[in-house]
Amino acid sequence: MTSNNKSTIAELFDFAFDLQQKLESNKIEQKFETFTIAIDKLKLAEDKIEELHLFSDNEELNEVSSNELRYFILYALIGWLYEYRTSNRDQRLDEIHLAINYFIKYLQLCKNYGLIQHIPKEQDDNNDKFCIQTTEDRQTKIQKLKEKKALEKSIATLREMAHDVNRVDDEIKRQLYTEQIKWWIKQSEEDILALKDEIKLLQFSKDPLPQNSNVQTVKSTNKLPIDGPFTLVTTKDRLYKEAIGGAGYPSLPTMTVQEFYDDLSKTQSQQPVSTPKPAPLSDEYLNEIDDSTHRQNVRIMDEYKDDNPRGSGNRYNRS
Numbered sequence: 455m456t457s458n459n460k461s462t463i464a465e466l467f468d469f470a471f472d473l474q475q476k477l478e479s480n481k482i483e484q485k486f487e488t489f490t491i492a493i494d495k496l497k498l499a500e501d502k503i504e505e506l507h508l509f510s511d512n513e514e515l516n517e518v519s520s521n522e523l524r525y526f527i528l529y530a531l532i533g534w535l536y537e538y539r540t541s542n543r544d545q546r547l548d549e550i551h552l553a554i555n556y557f558i559k560y561l562q563l564c565k566n567y568g569l570i571q572h573i574p575k576e577q578d579d580n581n582d583k584f585c586i587q588t589t590e591d592r593q594t595k596i597q598k599l600k601e602k603k604a605l606e607k608s609i610a611t612l613r614e615m616a617h618d619v620n621r622v623d624d625e626i627k628r629q630l631y632t633e634q635i636k637w638w639i640k641q642s643e644e645d646i647l648a649l650k651d652e653i654k655l656l657q658f659s660k661d662p663l664p665q666n667s668n669v670q671t672v673k674s675t676n677k678l679p680i681d682g683p684f685t686l687v688t689t690k691d692r693l694y695k696e697a698i699g700g701a702g703y704p705s706l707p708t709m710t711v712q713e714f715y716d717d718l719s720k721t722q723s724q725q726p727v728s729t730p731k732p733a734p735l736s737d738e739y740l741n742e743i744d745d746s747t748h749r750q751n752v753r754i755m756d757e758y759k760d761d762n763p764r765g766s767g768n769r770y771n772r773s
Contacts, residue, residue, distance in 0.1 A: 461498070462502075463499050463503060463506075463525065466495045466496070466498050466499040466502075467495075467496070467499045467524070467525055470491075470492040470493075470495035470531065471531065473488060473492040474492055474531050474534065477489065477492070477538070478534075484538070484540070486539060486541070489535050489538070489540075492531075493532060493535050496528055496532050496535070497532065499525070500529075500532070503525055503528065508522050508525065509566075509567075511566045514567060514568065515568065520624050520631065523628060523631040523632070523635075524627075526631065526635050527638045529556045529559045529560035529563065530557060530641070530642050532556045533552075533553045533554070533555075533556035533557040533560065533642065534553070536549050536552045536553035536556065537549070537550070537553040537645055543656075546656065547653065547656055550652060550653055550656075551653075553645070553649055554576060554650070557645060557646050557649075558573060558574070558646070560639075560642055561574070561639065561642055561643070564635065569639065574643065574646050598640065602637065602640050605633055606637065608633050609633050609634060609637060612630035612633060613630060616630055
């Protein structure tokens with residue numbers, strides 16, 4: 455891409471950075487064309503930066519001027535735009551590889567200036583083709599999340615100070631750009647792992663797990679799958695045994711119906727005969743025979759009723 459565009463690096467970068475911020479916060483519709491415009495602007499700025507050799511492998515971060523320091527995250531922005539630009543299934547792999555390339559390019563730049571020690575590989579080994587990245591230790595993830603949240607809070611505060619004309623100075627701008635660089639380092643490392651996992655899933659959908667070469671395929675033959683002896687002719691006796699004495703019955707009958715009833719009657723005859731209890735005598739019958747015990751009970755009840763008229767115990771609801 456040639457850099458014959460008349461726009462300056464600052465104009466190209468500021469325009470694309472503003473688009474990226476709006477896309478990330480969903481303030482504008484995430485259209486393919488919007489992502490493409492931002493990518494093209496940043497690539498023009500990239501060409502101009504490389505022509506001017508703004509960044510070098512032989513200098514430290516404190517040697518970079520504040521105005522040039524803000525372009526440090528340019529590669530990470532391009533990687534993010536490629537990562538989230540919607541595309542069809544055939545183009546998705548190319549988009550992912552471009553995003554990873556720019557994220558690694560950004561991390562390599564940070565490594566050159568001593569901000570990080572290691573950068574991830576662009577491609578995993580063939581043995582890890584179908585292995586999804588395992589989750590990190592819970593404590594490590596919590597620590598990274600806390601650091602990222604602290605950076606976001608610091609960036610928000612510094613941006614407010616940078617917009618204040620009375621308070622803005624070179625030191626605040628430099629601190630803001632440095633915090634942004636640190637935040638994008640963490641974001642790039644996370645996105646690279648996620649994109650590598652997505653590549654594995656896309657490759658797996660196209661090329662499932664390869665079959666083991668040691669596994670021998672079963673050859674079809676015309677022979678019947680018979681193990682051991684089997685009965686070819688079924689007789690009448692065999693059918694009777696299977697129907698009457700098969701799995702549905704524990705055994706063959708042991709006695710006839712007559713023998714069963716004879717045994718039942720013999721068992722009942724040996725049991726003792728219980729005498730029925732006499733029914734209780736009614737009051738009418740006792741009055742007829744003038745039973746003394748019944749007469750005494752009736753007299754006692756009459757005396758009780760004389761001493762305790764009906765309702766005498768109702769002390770709280772007397773009429």
